[in-house]
Amino acid sequence: MLTAVEPGNAFLAKRRDPADDYLTRARMLVELAVNQRRSTGMLGAGQGTIDALLRPAVPGVLVADHDYLPGTPFAELIRELGLGSSTADLLAVLLASETDPAIAQLLAHLGATSAPTLDVLFDIVYRPRAIAHSQAAAMLHRDLAADALLRRLRLLHLDGVDSRPFLLQTIRIAPRLTSWLLGLRDLDPELAASVELVAPQPVNAPLSVEIVERVAAAIRQRDRVLVLRGARGSGRELVMRAAAHRLGRSLLVIDGRRLPPASLVVALREAVLQRALVFVRDADELFAMPETRQRFAETLGVAHDTIAITGSLATSRPIVEIEIPVPARDARLALWRAFLPEQTSMTKRELREVAGIYNLGVGGISAACKLAREAATISEAMLSRTHIASAVRxxxxxxxxTVATRVEVSQEWSDLVLPDEVMASIRGVTDRIAYRNEVLGDWGFARKLGKGLGLTMLFSGPPGTGKSMVAGLIARELGLDLYVIDLSRIASKWIGETEKNLARAFDAAEAGHAMLLFDEADSVLGKRTTDVRSSNDRNANLETNFILARLEQFQGIAAFTTNIASAIDPAIARRMSATVVFPFPDHEARLELWQRLIPAEAPVAPNLDLTGLAQRFELSGGFIRNVVLRGAFLAAREGAPISTAHLERAARDEYGDRGALSTGGRLS
Structure with missing residues (x-):
């Protein structure tokens, strides 16, 4: 609807708004300057243009608000975002400039040659909305302020913000918004690698109805951050999908480890456009950097739906925490039976062992079964326990x-030489793993003990005495993958990053039933200091405190080795499930090590004196291994069998490499 008004200066004189007083003063000052330059011939523009600019601009008509046709994408967007009438008209003009060649050419005639400028849009959208110039200008500045909805969601882009006056800046509608308003509703291609849009649909998994309803209730409250606690694989995402289905909403699942921080606002913008709930996996990974947290906080002001996350996040919004527990073994057994095909090669005992070994909830079990089915199909074999182990891995x-390396173990128990009492301690360790489902589950000890049901082992002793080797042998005997933690990748100069890296390793080991080996773990298990003199001391204490707290809750299997037992914090040592001391080998043990480390198929001289070598060189098993291998290469180069001379020379070289001034003393 257009409303005619009286044009010209006479109307302005009768209806001038007091708020335009600044404008009247500014026009007078500018006119004086123009007349001064005109008198000296310094004006470049034509006389007609100058005179037109000096006349007060008064709208010939006032434009009434417009109700856009309901049911259209444009009207739907206006309603969902709660846009005002001036903002809606601004979007309409910008969209038309992108879709209608005639409108684009008309804008060019108005002065917007490459892209619409704000002065042109002011004349088109805002000046006709108010008699007072200042009122129209205020609308423009309000709609395009830095914190305005459309700019915060990057639905509008202004160019020249830092280099041009406001009215000379150009403005474009985001390509994503153009495609959306034209009815193209697929996921933004920028997000394809890190975001999934899930339509509301039933979740085919046995979930707790009570927990799903609690999550749905938290979402209904709006303006919250919902933190879903639980182990990886516990089913947090499935619960969120079920809650979204219950509410009839799509779900935008964001992978916090893969989404670039710069794309966070794009993802939240997509959620607004799709009317989707947001679920962020591994939020602490995504929000590790301060600038990402800042972007998120700014966007929260325009996205009022409750956002669900796994991980942690400091925010001004109220936080609701809901725990998604991993079910007990019998419940896990029922889940495995529900998701596995009817025909497998596993016995009932093997299936019970799988349920006991893998500390997975409904999410992890369903994912593992899917991967195992695919592997069995590819190999054209019946699904077996090997397929499941590979899937969980x-x-x-x-x-x-990211923090560890998987190690293949090739040694045998027969390669190990240790005193009987040490072997008995090691056997006790393996029994605690092999029979823990029976003792903790069937016999009820898990209920009595409550926490710290995992197995943590501290192996101490001089270098080369077999600590790491025993860890590998235990893992091999029990069918576990052994991961050696790289402490250089764990440690970080950033506050809290070391603890986060450790937590990631512990969580994965618990759920995936891998065995962790912290070799030479003094740096993470060292004694805390009460004399804190630097940030390094303070951070070291924090790391040790984190280890203490984590060991109390740990349900996996981990081994820690140290050369100096006294260097370990006493509180950590007390929390270890088992402590095994590896002694330096005596003469008899060294002789046995020499004998076992030379393979039966290796050519040896008939007069090889291993007894003498064991007597003369006080070496631990690791160093004897080095010497034997070194001597074998010397013999191979000469084309001769391994002799005492080869091994003696190799031993002298080993002592020299270790900085020893003489040979024959203890090398450890």
């Missing part, structure tokens, strides 16, 4: 690979 290897 694939699920968690990404977490462990």
């Amino acid at each position: 694939r699920m968690f290897e990404g977490d462990l690979a």
